Amino acid sequence: MTASTKKPSGWAEIVGLIHRAPKAHVLAVELSAVALLATTAAVMIAVHVIRHRKTTAALQDRAAFDLLPTNTFDPTPEDIHRFARLVQRTRLAASGWTPRHAAAVRIRLHTVEHGRLAYRVEGSRRAAATLGQQAFAGVELRAVIDHFSNNGEARASPDTRPAGPGEPRAMEDHR
């Protein structure tokens, strides 16, 4: 009795106890450990799958805005700070639903016709209301339509999108 109440003082004793324990007890412990591991793994896989799905879904539903500055656009540091805060608020606007991997705001500098550099802001659709605010005086904010469709093919290049509002379309020469 005294031996059975004595606490094991090291790994060697634990191993000795297990070795001396009845086989049924050993099996129960092993099964419990395996079940615990399996449950943990299942939970982790489920979390990963859910997060992956939510990330993929969020990335397929994005909004974009072209920011077209006028020739006289001259922002102050305060204007830029406010825009930075606005970008920061997009995370809050989409919190709870948008996974971290899909919550970034993208500033895209890209070339359009004749090698002109264009400036575009993209983000989660849930943050579109925030991104679509007129942050700068002297900048025309132009929403980009269908930039992000369900078809991944249409998402790669801003130049593959249909002509957006305000953009000249090819018209017949007879005009």
Add this chain to the structure above:
Amino acid sequence: MSTGPQPGRPPARKSVARAELRLALPNHLPLREVPLKPDPLAAFAAAVADVRPELGEDAQIAIDLLPLTPARSRHHRKRAARAAQQPAAGPRSLGAAIGAQLLMGLQATKGVHAVSPPRAPRPERPARAAAAAAMGKYTADDPLFSIQILIRITSDIPDRAQAHLKKVLSAFNVWDGENYLRVVGRNLGPWHLGSDARTRRRRFDRRFETGLFDPSAESVVTGREIAGLLKPPTKHCAPMNVERSGGLVPPAPAELPTYTVGAAGILPLGYVTNADGTERFAGAPLDETLFSLILGKAGFGKTELMLTQMIALARAGYGTWFLDPHRDAARRAMPYLAAPGVAERVLDIDLTVRRSNELICNWNPLCMIGRDADDIPDVVGSITSAFASALGWDSTSNRALTILSKACEALADLSLKMVQRGTPELAPTIFQIPTLLTDKDWREAVVARLDEQYRRFWIHTFPNYPTDAIPVVTNAIERLSTSNTARAFLGGPISTYDVREAMDTGKVVFVCPAGASPTDRLVSCLLIFDLFRAGLSRRDQRPQDRREFYAFIDELTAVDGASKGTLAAIVEQLRKFMVRLYAATQMAGRLTPATRDALMQNKSVLSTTASEAEAARLVARQWSGDVEPETVMMLPRYHHILSVTLGGAATTPFKIRGAEVTEVFAPWFEPEGEAVIAQHVNATLRRRPIGQVLVQLAKLDERIHDAVGRRAKETEREDGGGGRKRRGGGSAATAAGQADAPLRGTGAPGSEIGGSVPAGDPAAGTGTPGGPIRPPAPQDDPGDESGSVAE
């Protein structure tokens, strides 16, 4: 960063260069704080200036910013504080350690202290300053972002993508400070294993294409550090290859109605952009659009906008009148107007025809069928205004204007008498004006038939004019008569086109001069001022009986000319008579001030495409600074800025994208529309071959002379041989008495009227049904049928 064919998205054979950037040193070390002047984005614009889309080249820089949560921000600030409290770290690499030892040994051999000398005690900092220093770049008022920078350049030409990439990477060097951005990857001797490596491409492209935020290493930056990237290019961005707005224009009013094809009561305008970036086809309430003025350069969409509006109104049942030089617009519109109920209403006045066997309608401005003596001043006024505008006669041309007015007056009176006596086929045309002025016998015979009030000028005043006063008038008409088309159109005594009837019966009129030559301009002016005259003649109708009629006139400056204030007065009055003028002009500055003021005062819609500086300033003044003149000057093609009347008040100006007729009215397209309409027009306008009309015109002087001369001879016989003398210079009382005697046609009896439509013409035997004015069919001398007139 090797280039090569891509496995997925980028098309094969394209050369693609990729790079990902991250902070090179620990996050708490700041990048250089880059000033905003000059704009840091200037380096990027310069780097991509050589990117040529026509070579399949494309450069994209994606800067992904993930705002850090408050907890994550606190974590980074604590780490920065811990890093600041730790003693200076030893050498970070084996080479640096060896170097330090060598330096110490060297100092020892030189008798210097082998160990570092004791440093001077650092001054005690205030606690707050120490804390701030410990925070490094993480200040409380600056937002923190985790950043991922991806660059992808594509090109059809090998090596160009790499060259562009190097330029773009160098643009990031302006941020090099205590910390800097470096390309993600490993250097293996001469090779770089970066984002272009086969094992990394797929992950890079997925992040690039989807916006997935998954950087290779966490890089944290503050808003202040990347301020140069958190705004579009400013005015301090020197390179010109920056996509800029043409200028700011207020958004379209939300209450602006949406036009749907076929809707009545709405005038289509074009596509406006909603707040969410979608487009809708906006319109203006028709009952509030009494007068529309479109300004702007040629080829920028004015005509297309007017054509769209004309088709929409015509299909909705309204009467329209469209002046279309060259006939391009009419050809485009016909296929959309061929539906039953519309095609029958089309009147196509095609003056681009030239050959003697081609069909043409007739319009005699001096035709008095359906009119009376009270209409003569209006007829004379419209003709003289047209001549003055087309020929630029101003106040210095008083004599010419007087002669022309009196000539028109005399011929209109003669025409009225011909109609009253049942011989409208002998009504004089404007080609009888030179005859009246230069043929003394003919003039004397005609003047003898006029009312006294018209005769006095010819008896007492005209003979005193010097002979050189006449050619000023006759030259213009002689020039007009060099065109067979103009002669045939204006040389028929009986009009088959009557704009007043078109107004009252909702016709769809196309007036298509051949071009913009002086002759064409004169014809256009005659037609336009006739339209104005007809509009003003609606004063004889009750207001509720006046049917809306929409006149579209391009290039209003040609009509304004030198007739000072005439156009202004007409514009002000026409709206009362339900004739709504939708006018366009390239150069508003060329309009006379009176006309310009009247147009601006009465406009319901003011629209402009891109225009030159003076016109842009003019229109911007109308909008009280809501739009800058530079914005107007930089408008792209087929875009308009306009204001409309909504709820009784003018809206703020807004921008539209012009619509294409082919796109908007595609459901109405009938490929054979022009042929279908031509059949109806032949019947409605009773068109005849040009050659036939010209043969008739060639004998008209003689036949008029015979008609008035025979009567004179009869009178002479009755009076015992004194008639001829009196006709030349006799008393007014005698002549007036002669005028009361009935005239008799000599060329053709009244029973022959209507027999002029050529065989095979579907118009044969038909007339204009139900109209208030029913001119008899043009007379045709049977003897003329055999004659052919060379073109």
